[in-house]
Amino acid sequence: MNGRIPTESSPERRLAALLRTRLLIYFDAHRVPHPNTPDYADITQEIELHVRREILEGQIDCLRHLAEDVPSIAPWLRAQQQKLAAEVTPIVAEIVRRAKLPPPGRD
Numbered sequence: 001m002n003g004r005i006p007t008e009s010s011p012e013r014r015l016a017a018l019l020r021t022r023l024l025i026y027f028d029a030h031r032v033p034h035p036n037t038p039d040y041a042d043i044t045q046e047i048e049l050h051v052r053r054e055i056l057e058g059q060i061d062c063l064r065h066l067a068e069d070v071p072s073i074a075p076w077l078r079a080q081q082q083k084l085a086a087e088v089t090p091i092v093a094e095i096v097r098r099a100k101l102p103p104p105g106r107d
Contacts, residue, residue: 012051016043049098053091060084 020040027034038046060081067077
């Protein structure tokens with residue numbers, strides 16, 4: 001790896017750098033020419049919403065488990081879960097929107 005990974009400013013950028021590095025190692029191991037794209041900025045752009053969604057869903061899961069373990073604050077924890085779930089909804093909608101391909105003949 002190139003040493004940039006731990007110093008990147010976001011989980012998305014660190015993960016993108018790791019993925020690109022692993023792809024290059026794979027290409028070298030299988031003697032496949034390295035493509036110029038996707039570069040690590042392309043990968044970052046592609047995964048940023050997915051990483052954000054996963055982080056939020058992980059926080060929701062933690063709150064859910066905590067609510068089971070600490071019933072005295074369960075109502076507050078459930079309210080926090082709902083707030084986070086409200087943040088997930090538009091992210092998922094954007095992921096779905098971005099996944100749609102343009103109509104044939106339009107680039």
